[in-house]
Every structure is written in structure tokens, then in C-alpha cells.
Amino acid sequence: MKVLITGISGALGRLVAARLAEKGHEVLGIDVRPWYHPPDGVRVFQGDIRKRPAEDLFRTQRPEALVHMATVTHLTHRSSDRFRINLGGTQAVFEHCHAYGVKQAIFVGRHTYYGAGPDTPLYHGESEPPMAVHTFPELSDLVAADLYAGSALWRYPELDTAVLRLCYTLGPLRQGTLAAFLRGPRVPTVLGFDPLFQFMHDYDAARAIVLALEPARTTDKPLRGVFNVCGPPPVPLTVLIRETGRRTLPLPEPLLRPMLGRLGLPQLPKGALEHVKYPIVIDGGAFRRITGFEYEFDEDATMHAFRDA
Amino acid sequence: MHPVRAATAANDLGTMIPASLIPLPTDPEVAARVDRIELPWNRHGSDPYGIDKRELAKLYTLLGFFYRRYFDIHVYGTENIPPRGRAMLVGNHSGGWALDGIMVIASMFFELEPPRLAQGMVEKFLQKLPFAAWFSSRIGQFTGLPEHAVRLLEDDRLLMVFPEGARGTAKLFRDRHSLVGFGTGFVRLALQTNTPIVPLAFVGGGEAIPTIANLYRVGRLFGLPYLPVTPYGLAIPLPVSLHILYGAPILLEGSAHDTDDVIAKHVERIKGKIADLMRQGRELRERRRKPEELELG
Numbered sequence: 001m002k003v004l005i006t007g008i009s010g011a012l013g014r015l016v017a018a019r020l021a022e023k024g025h026e027v028l029g030i031d032v033r034p035w036y037h038p039p040d041g042v043r044v045f046q047g048d049i050r051k052r053p054a055e056d057l058f059r060t061q062r063p064e065a066l067v068h069m070a071t072v073t074h075l076t077h078r079s080s081d082r083f084r085i086n087l088g089g090t091q092a093v094f095e096h097c098h099a100y101g102v103k104q105a106i107f108v109g110r111h112t113y114y115g116a117g118p119d120t121p122l123y124h125g126e127s128e129p130p131m132a133v134h135t136f137p138e139l140s141d142l143v144a145a146d147l148y149a150g151s152a153l154w155r156y157p158e159l160d161t162a163v164l165r166l167c168y169t170l171g172p173l174r175q176g177t178l179a180a181f182l183r184g185p186r187v188p189t190v191l192g193f194d195p196l197f198q199f200m201h202d203y204d205a206a207r208a209i210v211l212a213l214e215p216a217r218t219t220d221k222p223l224r225g226v227f228n229v230c231g232p233p234p235v236p237l238t239v240l241i242r243e244t245g246r247r248t249l250p251l252p253e254p255l256l257r258p259m260l261g262r263l264g265l266p267q268l269p270k271g272a273l274e275h276v277k278y279p280i281v282i283d284g285g286a287f288r289r290i291t292g293f294e295y296e297f298d299e300d301a302t303m304h305a306f307r308d309a
Numbered sequence: 310m311h312p313v314r315a316a317t318a319a320n321d322l323g324t325m326i327p328a329s330l331i332p333l334p335t336d337p338e339v340a341a342r343v344d345r346i347e348l349p350w351n352r353h354g355s356d357p358y359g360i361d362k363r364e365l366a367k368l369y370t371l372l373g374f375f376y377r378r379y380f381d382i383h384v385y386g387t388e389n390i391p392p393r394g395r396a397m398l399v400g401n402h403s404g405g406w407a408l409d410g411i412m413v414i415a416s417m418f419f420e421l422e423p424p425r426l427a428q429g430m431v432e433k434f435l436q437k438l439p440f441a442a443w444f445s446s447r448i449g450q451f452t453g454l455p456e457h458a459v460r461l462l463e464d465d466r467l468l469m470v471f472p473e474g475a476r477g478t479a480k481l482f483r484d485r486h487s488l489v490g491f492g493t494g495f496v497r498l499a500l501q502t503n504t505p506i507v508p509l510a511f512v513g514g515g516e517a518i519p520t521i522a523n524l525y526r527v528g529r530l531f532g533l534p535y536l537p538v539t540p541y542g543l544a545i546p547l548p549v550s551l552h553i554l555y556g557a558p559i560l561l562e563g564s565a566h567d568t569d570d571v572i573a574k575h576v577e578r579i580k581g582k583i584a585d586l587m588r589q590g591r592e593l594r595e596r597r598r599k600p601e602e603l604e605l606g
Contacts, residue, residue, distance in 0.1 A: 118436035121456035122358055192439020194446070196359045233357040236447075253439070278436070279359075279446075 002026045003213065004063035004102075006049050006093055007070030008042075009033040011175035012108075015206040016067060017042045023210065028061055030054055031070065049089045058096040065104040065213055068093050071145055074138040074269055075180050086141040090148050098156040104222045105159055106212050107149035111167045111198065111228065112139055112177070116278035122196070123283040126165070126226045136271030150226055160222035162212050167230040167282055170244075170302050171202035172309040179306065181266055187241045188265050189276060191250040196279035197240050200231030201297035201305060208293050217292045230284035231295035232302065237276070243303040253277075333367040340366040345423045347393065356449075364447035365426070369418050376415040379548050380517070383593070386555035386605040387420045395462045395504045396558065398427060398469045399495060401488055401583050402477025404514025405523075405537030405544045413469055413509065416553055427469045428461055430454075438532055455494065462502040470495045472576075475534050479523050485515025486591060488584055496575045501565035505558035508582040512590030513551040518544050552590040556582055557606045 003020055007013050008029025017027045021041035029035070029044045038044050047053045049070050070093075071086045090107070097105050114124040115131030130143040152161040168178035178199055181187065200208075208229045216223050241248045251259065253273070261267035268276075287293055297305065343366045354362035376382055390396065398417075403409045410429045417427040430453030436442045451457045461468055471477055472491040480487065499506050520537040528536040537544040559582070561575050586605070592598035 118442070119433050119452055119454065121454045121460075122451065123456075123460055125456075190439070192441075192443055194443045196446075233351065234359065235353070235355075236359055236361075239353065277442070 001065055001213070002028065002061070002063045003065045003067060004057070004061070005029045005067045005069060006089070007031055007068070008044055009035040010069060011173040012169060012202065012205060012209075013069050014038075015173070015202060016069070016209050019206050019210045020213075028057065028063060030057060050084070050092050054092065055096055058100040058102070062100060063102055065106070066093060066097055066102050067106045067108065067209060067213070068149070069108045071109070071142060073142070073177060074272075075177060083141045086145045087148065090145040094149065094152050094156065094159075094161075097152075097159050102159060104213065105149075105152065105161045106209060106223075107146065107161070107163045108209060109146040109149070109163055109165045110142060110177075111165045111230070111280055111282045112136070112275065113143050113146050113165055114280055114282065115139070116195070116275045116280045118278060120278065120280075122279060122281045124228065124281065125283055126228055126286065135274045136269070138269040138271055153224065160224050162223040163226040164209065164212055164229045164287075165227065165282065166200070166205055166208070167228075167280075167284075168197065168199040169202050169205040170199040171297070171305040173202040174306060174309055175202075181268075182241070182244055182246060182306070183266065185246060186249040186265075187246045188249045188251055188256055188260070189237060189241070190256060190273065191252045193277040194236045194238050195275075195277060196234035196281055197237050198230055198234035198279075198281050199240075199299075199302060200229075200295060201302040204231050204295045204297055204302075205229070207296070208287070208291075211291045211293050214291070216290045218290050223291065227287040227290070228282040228284045229287050229293070230282050231297070232299040234279065234281050235299050235303075240303060243300065243307070245307040333371055335363070335366045336370040336373060339369045339373055342418070342424055343369065346418075346426050347423055348426065358449060358451070359446055360426070360449040361447040364444065365449075368444075368448050369415070372411065372415040373419065376412065376419060380412070380546075381548070381550035382412065382416070382553070383550065383600075384416045384420055384553045384555075385600060385603055386557075387416070389507055389555045389557050389605060390417070390421060390425070390467070391505065391507075391558065392421065392423070392425075393465070395465045395502065396467050397462070397495065397499055397504050397506050398467065398509050398555075399506050399579055399583070400469075400471055400509035400511055401587055402471050402473045402480065402514075403485060403511045404478065404546070405518040405520040405539070406478055407471075408517060408546055409511040409514050410469060410471065412551060413511070413553060417467065425467045427467050429469045429471075430458060432475055432534065434532055434534055455498070458494075458498050459502060462498070462504050468504075472580075479535060479537075480515070480520070481523075482515055482519040482521060486587065488580060488587075491576050491580050493569070493572050493576050496561065496572050496579070497565045499561055500563055500567070500575075503560075505560045506579060507558050508556040508579055508586060510554045510556075510583055510586030510590045511551070512554070512587060512594055513549055516549045517546040517551065519547075520544065550594065552594050554586045554590045554603070554605060556586050 009031035027042040115135040132139040523535040
């Protein structure tokens with residue numbers, strides 16, 4: 001199968017590309033960032049998914065499947081740019097899929113969609129609304145991108161679309177939201193709170209994305225719908241910090257807020273503190289049942305892989 | 310404490326749980342009993358909801374003192390609690406705060422073989438309070454959300470519900486033997502998940518915490534729904550005798566989608582049963598009835 005990956009030069013994108021190439025797929029990728037030495041079977045085009053050359057890629061190369069990973073978070077991009085990439089970019093690639101006969105699309109989203117708060121339940125199901133819009137405004141464009149991608153299910157019924165909401169990824173790549181939060185030797189926590197954190201190994205995340213391109217085990221048809229994707233059971237933040245070789249720095253909330261981004265502490269938007277106080281835990285049962293996905297790395301192996309990388 | 314854990318804890322403030330600043334003792338006998346709670350523990354000693362064995366051991370060690378020594382507790386009808394599988398304990402609120410729930414949790418641990426963890430449906434404000442949010446999450450006392458209730462019952466847990474809600478704990482001393490309006494959610498929940506309801510009566514909480522007034526505005530300053538006040542000031546419970554009566558399980562028949570009037574009949578039936586158990590408990594407490602004359606069925 002000919003697969004196009006947007007955002008291929010990201011750490012997870014490279015991993016997915018390599019896995020697909022190993023399985024004998026023809027892999028194309030587009031990214032504004034370069035990837036100088038991709039493995040055999042992977043071709044990378046440098047460019048912006050919202051620009052003309054991206055459409056040309058769809059027209060001339062005629063990929064059969066799309067893996068859309070070109071979304072960005074508040075960690076790397078500030079507001080207006082981020083909105084354009086996440087919303088404009090997602091709209092563009094889905095329109096190209098429709099226009100140029102792509103058969104299958106995978107949107108790689110995030111479990112932070114559900115948001116965190118004192119009254120949110122453990123183990124979110126896919127049908128729950130995105131509370132993140134309320135608790136964490138910086139995530140609203142990602143939430144909108146997720147919902148927009150899901151709307152392709154009725155907008156372009158001929159395109160088999162799967163929206164994956166992945167929990168945090170962690171491991172040897174040391175990339176991503178959680179890795180950024182755990183970067184320093186001291187990790188700030190809100191005094192008196194110790195939420196569960198759910199994460200999966202980088203390799204398991206890549207394997208899940210690759211698996212999502214294969215026919216569903218239950219129907220033998222391409223995957224359609226919205227799916228939570230997770231690995232081992234969640235662990236408390238204090239355990240996560242300890243097992244990744246960091247130290248907790250518990251600070252009272254009124255003190256922590258003004259200190260973020262200073263004194264070597266990670267810079268977090270205001271809403272992110274809710275994610276350090278309250279858990280976001282998803283139920284990945286449907287994805288496991290339909291695709292047969294099972295995680296290979298348990299919580300200890302994942303935390304230690306990050307620590308030892 | 311395990312030597313490796315102790316070494317880590319020494320240089321890591323955050324691992325000295327619960328509440329990190331209040332190092333509670335653990336009774337080894339209680340810890341051994343916690344090991345026998347039949348939950349899917351992983352090798353860190355926690356379950357998929359983040360319930361932690363070590364925290365439970367600290368909790369029950371603390372509760373053990375109140376349960377066995379401080380109060381004079383009498384428990385009847387524990388044979389009515391299913392030893393395994395889903396069940397819903399439904400009872401009256403008695404006392405200015407959730408002393409009743411806490412003692413029911415203790416009785417499920419100290420009286421049953423094997424011990425069971427009763428999981429309450431906690432008021433939302435608790436999750437906003439530092440330390441309280443932390444500790445309650447580790448001991449399986451989650452926010453009272455329908456999603457939590459359904460999931461826990463489908464996982465064959467023992468759920469504890471007080472359908473009077475916060476209005477129940479706000480009862481004043483003079484109203485201590487009354488029941489305020491019941492919510493109906495618990496009946497739909499029981500029908501939806503095919504869960505037997507074990508009615509329970511808690512008698513004496515009103516005497517333990519004789520509330521004469523509830524200060525709503527002051528409470529809000531501390532993030533509480535209200536602050537109960539007793540004749541001696543703070544709502545510290547008195548060492549009185551408490552009676553807990555568990556009735557025979559009731560498996561309701563019908564659908565979770567029945568109309569409100571059908572559901573209301575089920576609610577009235579359960580409420581009537583609880584009122585009957587409360588009456589018997591009060592007679593016991595006032596020595597007008599002997600334990601062998603109880604009718605729990």
C-alpha cells in the first residue's frame with residue numbers, strides 16, 4: 001500500500017514510517033522539517049501541508065492511505081500559527097483525500113481531548129464530549145481538529161477514516177508532551193494532588209498506528225470511527241516521576257502558577273495545571289477488541305526506557 | 310516499610326503518601342488483611358483505578374482505632390453482603406459529615422471474610438481540596454459520577470451510596486432519625502447493571518456529631534459545602550455507641566429506562582426498608598429491642 005504520512009519528520013512519524021517500510025509499504029512523507037536520511041522505501045518531501053506542493057503530492061503520487069500526524073501543541077507553537085496548522089492543515093489533507101481518491105485516513109489525535117478536572121471520570125469512553133475546551137483553552141484547536149477529522153466519516157463516506165486518541169507517549173524518543181514535562185531533574189507537582197498519568201511506550205504507539213491501517217480483525221474491513229488508544233494501566237504522577245529518575249517538587253498551587261517557566265521549571269499554560277492536578281485516563285477497550293492491539297511494554301519498561309535513553 | 314522504599318522516600322518528599330506531610334502508621338496485621346482484599350493488584354500494589362494497598366493499610370489502621378476503640382460499634386447482618394461480585398450498599402446519612410460512610414467502609418474491612426473495599430461516591434468538592442483529593446483517589450473513594458458508578462459495578466465492586474446526598478449530612482440533631490428526599494439515580498443504576506441493593510441503616514451518627522447549625526458561608530471559605538457546628542464548637546465526633554444494620558439484598562426487576570413513577574416506587578421500597586432498619590436500630594440503641602429480635606430480611 002502507498003501511505004502518505006504528514007508530519008513524518010517528527011520522532012513518532014519517523015518510527016511509523018520505518019515500521020510501514022519494513023512491512024513492505026511504500027511510504028511518502030511531507031513535513032516542513034527535514035529528514036535527511038530516511039530509510040529505504042521512505043521518500044520525504046519538505047513542505048507545508050497547507051500549500052500547493054502538498055496538493056501536487058496527492059495528485060501526482062496518488063497515495064492510497066493517509067496518516068495525518070502534522071498537528072502541533074502549545075509547547076512548540078504559539079496561538080495563531082498553531083490554529084492555522086491544526087485546523088487549516090487538517091481541512092486541507094482531508095479535502096485532498098477526497099479529491100484524489102485516497103481510500104483510508106488515520107488522524108493521530110490526543111487523549112487530552114477529554115480534558116481534566118475535579119468532576120471528570122476515570123476511563124473516558126469515545127462518546128464523551130471534549131471537556132478540554134473548557135479546562136484548557138490552548139487545546140481547543142486540537143479538539144477542533146479531532147472533531148473535524150471525525151466529521152470526514154459523514155462528509156466523505158467513501159474515505160475510511162479512523163480518529164485515534166492516543167494517550168501520552170513516553171520512551172527512548174524523549175519527545176512529546178509528557179517527555180517535555182519530565183525534562184528537568186525536578187518536576188513540579190501541585191502540593192496535595194497526585195493524579196494518575198496514562199502513557200504508552202513510543203514503540204507501542206507506532207505499532208498501534210501501523211495496526212490501524214490494517215483491516216479490522218472483527219470485520220476484515222478498514223478501520224472506521226473514533227478510538228481511544230492506550231497501553232498499560234495508569235500510574236500516579238509521583239510514581240512516574242520517581243521511576244523516570246526525577247524528583248518531585250511539590251509546590252502549593254498559588255506559588256506554582258507564577259513560577260512556571262522560571263527557575264528551570266517547564267513552561268505550561270494556565271490550563272495545563274489542571275492536567276497536573278487531575279487525571280485523564282481513557283478506556284482503549286474498543287481499539288483492542290477491533291484491531292487485536294496489545295501493548296508490549298508495561299508501565300515500568302516504558303518509564304525506564306525514558307529514564308535510560 | 311520496605312528498605313528500598315524507605316531509602317527512596319527519604320530523599321523524595323512526594324512519595325511519603327498520603328498527604329506527604331502526615332506520615333500515618335501502618336499496623337502489620339491490617340496490612341496483611343489488606344493483602345486479602347480481592348482486587349486486581351499489580352506488582353506496585355495498586356489497581357487500575359490507582360487504589361493503593363499501602364494507602365489502604367494506613368487508612369484502615371487509622372479507622373481501626375475509631376472502629377474498635379473510640380466508638381462502641383455494633384454491626385448486624387454482615388452475612389447479607391455478597392462476599393464477591395457487584396453489590397450496592399444503600400443507606401441513610403447520619404451525622405454532620407460522612408462519618409457513616411467511613412464506618413461502613415471500616416465494617417466491610419474488619420467484619421467480612423475476605424474483607425471488601427466499599428467504594429463511596431464522594432461529593433465533588435473533595436476533589437478540589439489538596440491532600441483530600443490525593444488521599445481519596447488512592448483509597449478508592451471517587452467523585453460521585455454516573456460513569457464511575459457504572460464502571461465500578463461492571464467491575465464487580467462494592468459500591469456505597471447515600472441517596473440523600475449532602476442534604477442528608479446537613480440534618481440537624483433534632484432531625485437525626487428522619488430521612489430527607491432520595492435521589493433516584495441509584496435505582497436506575499442498579500437496574501442498568503443488574504446489581505443487588507443491600508439496604509443499610511446507620512444509627513447514632515446524630516448523637517456522635519450533634520449538629521445544631523450548619524454554616525454555609527463559612528464553609529465556602531474553606532471550599533466545603535457547609536461547616537457543621539456542635540454545642541461544643543467543632544464537629545468532632547463523640548465516643549458514643551453506633552449501630553449499623555445490613556438488610557437482605559434486594560434485586561430489583563425492571564428496566565433502567567422505566568418511567569419516573571415506576572422508578573419512584575422502587576425508591577420508596579428501598580427507602581421504606583432503610584426506615585424500618587433505622588427504627589430497629591434505634592430500638593436496639595435505646596435497649597427496647599434485643600439483637601436476636603432483629604428482622605433484617
